[in-house]
Amino acid sequence: MKILPKDTFLILCVFGLDSFITRKIQKMHVHELNPWRTLIALSVFIVILIVGFLTMHKPLLKYEVDMKQSMEELKKPDACFSPVELNEFLNKKNQNVVLFDIRDNFTFGQGHIPGAENISANELTQEKNIKRLEDLKENGTTVVLYGEDQLQANGPWMLFRQVGFDNVKILLGGYQYYIQHKDNLADKTESDFKKGVPRYNFAEIASRNNNTQVNSETAAKKSVVVRRKKKAVAAAGGC
Amino acid sequence: MNRNYIFLTILMLVLATGTLFVNKTIKLKQVEPQQLLMEIVQPTRYVNTDLVAKMIIQNDPSLELIDVRSANEFGKFSLTNAINIPLDSLINESSLDYFGIPGTKVVFISNDDIEADQAWVLTKRLGFNSIYVMKGGLNRWMETIIQPQKPSDDSPLTAFETYEFRNGARLYFTGAKIDNEETGKVKVVVRRKKKSAAASGGC
Numbered sequence: 001m002k003i004l005p006k007d008t009f010l011i012l013c014v015f016g017l018d019s020f021i022t023r024k025i026q027k028m029h030v031h032e033l034n035p036w037r038t039l040i041a042l043s044v045f046i047v048i049l050i051v052g053f054l055t056m057h058k059p060l061l062k063y064e065v066d067m068k069q070s071m072e073e074l075k076k077p078d079a080c081f082s083p084v085e086l087n088e089f090l091n092k093k094n095q096n097v098v099l100f101d102i103r104d105n106f107t108f109g110q111g112h113i114p115g116a117e118n119i120s121a122n123e124l125t126q127e128k129n130i131k132r133l134e135d136l137k138e139n140g141t142t143v144v145l146y147g148e149d150q151l152q153a154n155g156p157w158m159l160f161r162q163v164g165f166d167n168v169k170i171l172l173g174g175y176q177y178y179i180q181h182k183d184n185l186a187d188k189t190e191s192d193f194k195k196g197v198p199r200y201n202f203a204e205i206a207s208r209n210n211n212t213q214v215n216s217e218t219a220a221k222k223s224v225v226v227r228r229k230k231k232a233v234a235a236a237g238g239c
Numbered sequence: 240m241n242r243n244y245i246f247l248t249i250l251m252l253v254l255a256t257g258t259l260f261v262n263k264t265i266k267l268k269q270v271e272p273q274q275l276l277m278e279i280v281q282p283t284r285y286v287n288t289d290l291v292a293k294m295i296i297q298n299d300p301s302l303e304l305i306d307v308r309s310a311n312e313f314g315k316f317s318l319t320n321a322i323n324i325p326l327d328s329l330i331n332e333s334s335l336d337y338f339g340i341p342g343t344k345v346v347f348i349s350n351d352d353i354e355a356d357q358a359w360v361l362t363k364r365l366g367f368n369s370i371y372v373m374k375g376g377l378n379r380w381m382e383t384i385i386q387p388q389k390p391s392d393d394s395p396l397t398a399f400e401t402y403e404f405r406n407g408a409r410l411y412f413t414g415a416k417i418d419n420e421e422t423g424k425v426k427v428v429v430r431r432k433k434k435s436a437a438a439s440g441g442c
Contacts, residue, residue, distance in 0.1 A: 035241075039243075042246065060273055068330065071327070121279075155360050158357060159275055195353045199378045202315065202377055
């Protein structure tokens, strides 16, 4: 909970009012004769507190899951949307899905997945877009985020799941994967679009032996043997 | 004793206990979600492999490499001076001690950049600053530093400069012999024949 300047002001008001009245009462020595005055001060005090709490700044987003759970969210298989599922959506088999393209408007205009809506990453924090997500969550609609590559949508996807939008999924492979394999999305298996796997045998590639042989380009050329011709006649004469 | 004093005392006590509950809800300092989302959408956290290589070679004391792959993968291959914190144990108390050290720049590394980025979001939520992600991860490290590709002839000058640097970095990281290049020179063998007759004449 955050204490805002407005709240601090209210608290100061209360203390000011309180001490003012107390001083007045002490001066006049009437507090025992006139309990009403104390009662009025008390009710004003309580009313101001209630007003302060009611008008307290309410954040647009709030963490719904703690750190440990956020970690587990990452491993949930149903938190991801595979290109195979995307293919089903594009073939009108699964219609309870909304695609959000988080690239900027210009890139979106150059080409996008059919049926996608453009909400650029910078606009995600806008109140109307958060409201939109809340509405979609109530309807039970799946929201799929995608960017140029999977990395671009990774952060926003993680955040939305942490603030409780468990209907938000990420498109594996991102737009780049989609555009490359547009025509055969259904045939691909997990190993084609799965991220986070080493593409090389690091230890082998970076080893010393491997690298002394890499330079095939500059491999030793054949040595050329130069033979001098025998001079037919010995040099004779002089000046 | 006046009745009003008792009321006031009770009221103050109630309010005081209220503050106890307020404190209890805040366990870990966290960045507000909206603030976090604003930081997430900025691409400033990505550093490229060339910069990381340069910092390792220069022995930059501010560089702190955190490898979030599993301990098994880390054992097979790791970058110089990297610290292994698998993503699963990232938010343990003991792991968090590695972050927020003044004057250090933490760079997350994984196979590609997805897991490193996830580690970034989690630590950013806890409010740590000067944390970065190596873009492309170890896959790109292999493609750029360990096996650099020669730029085509019409590439800009900077591409050639990068290539030169990467070649040097490759030698640094793999320990390949530097005289390898020199084997490319043509070896000239000269065989002199015995002269059949002594040169005669002269002044």
